[in-house]
Amino acid sequence: VDDYEMEFAKRLSQLQIEPLFSCNCILNYLYGKLEGKKTGNITGPMTFGEIAYVLLNQTLVYVTYEEK
Incomplete structure (x- = not known):
């Protein structure tokens, strides 16, 4: 990725979601230069990319609820 900060912001803006809860990997904050910026x-909290006790680097996870 040539410009991580720009690409992260672009992809985040494309999400049409209203999460109940979310976690973002601390590496996204470091590489995306997100300190002090809105996401x-x-x-949700910054984490170390660990989901269900498995380390997955640079993750962004969210939970939504949909009624059907």
Whole structure:
């Protein structure tokens, strides 16, 4: 990725979601230079990219609820 900060912001803006909960990997904050910046609807804590006890680097995870 040539410009991580720009690409991260672009892809985040394309998400049409309203998450109940979200987590963002701390590496996204470091590489994306997100300190002090808003990240749309992704407002949960920073983590180390660990999901279900498996380390997955640079993750962004969110939970939504849809009634059908």
